[in-house]
Amino acid sequence: MFHKGTMVSRLTLSFAALALAALLQPALADPPRAVVELFTSQGCSSCPPADAVLADLARRPDIVALSLPVNYWDYLGWKDTLAHAAFTDRQKAYAKARQDRQVYTPQMIVNGRKPCIGSDRAQIEKSIQETTGTGGLLPVNVGLSESRGTVTISVDETAQTTDRVAEVWVLPVLKEHAVPIGRGENRGRTVTYANVVRGMKRVGEWRGGTARFEVPSDEARGGADGYVVLLQALDHTKPGAILGAAKSEGL
Template identity: 35%
Template sequence: MRKAALFSLTLLALPLSAVSGTAAAKPPVVVELYTAQGCASCGEANGHVAKLAEKPGLLALTFSVGYWDYLGWADTFAKPEFAERQKAYAAKLALREPYTPQVVVDGAAQATGSKTAKVDKLVADAAKARRATPPDVHFVGERRVYVGSARAPKGGGDVWLVRYDPRQQDIAVKSGDNKGQTLPERNVVRDLTRLGAWRGQPVSFRLPAPSDDGLKTVILVQAGKGGRILAVGQPKG
């Protein structure tokens, strides 16, 4: 309790000029696309999520997975931690196994990414849904983030650092099921790091340096083990 009180006083004492990227009262709807460059049915989903990325009040993130690499093309953006994140969703949402293309909305609902009308409905429903008051997320400089107090879900939550490339990537696939095709990918996630636990009390984390120039940073506060996304924080500018 003493540590939490000291933290709160420290945060209140910070000059306003030092604090940026406060999470809005209503976080943006988070749309996660799980896709693969070797997936023959992923092109339409990639293109649709690229369009969703332009919409206000919505954060689209593209996670590439590598479990289709054996079909003849190694995905250029896939990392094991992205597939592990998708597996957690599969368990939470009672799916038999992960698949592509899959869209997960706010960590709470999912649809086949190529069923664009269903994806749009999930996004619209999430935007209208009433949510509990999220914890504030504050960035101080470029290397530290604070997550404030709020009611935590049973079992607490996790704080995730996501870094993604906001530019559209047009990937020319030279082998496998998509040989000869150019696949669009937008807001491609390059780094995913669990910073630590959040249990309703204020916590702070030091951020690692980005792996590449030009990446954007987002913090997701999320119920544990593939649960609902509770708060979203991004630096201003």
């Protein structure tokens, strides 16, 4: 037999414990409504304002924001310390897919489709609205889980579509990196870059419906702070629309 007061005390403690547990649960990130890719360069005097815009977008849980430094301004007197030829190739491939030959810095590509000046906040927001799917989100769900040194990527499209082909990519990302620039147009400035991509690894191909892909955790991170997963349609071997995306915890 127990006393009524004891029962009330125990119930009170139980509810308090549940409330505390709820508070300690990490908040779930919103499903991404957009992927924004900024093609930037340490040798471009117009880029720092766009780098600041990208940093602001990177703080939004519903945006996957990426800096992709290019190398075609290196001849101006400063070799970009973060640039990668693959990012230059990616920007050119986007231009070929659009058939407009528009390759410049700072250029933002929204959801793999809309190009705009990287410092133009109004145009970026408009492009996000114009390229999001039903309900203001990317059309295909991409989930991430990590256990025992393996990242599992789940792709789930409720209405199965078999006439589209997409690729699954994993991109290691540095959350923040400051660079003192010694020469060129930005000489004497220290620019802080957000969500800097350090490589691109193709994980597999997706043709609609539900699928799972696995990649070792150390490969996904690539020595960086975290990683982003992109599900991107193929447009005759060139990059097409971003169909889905996810980012690791902490980005």
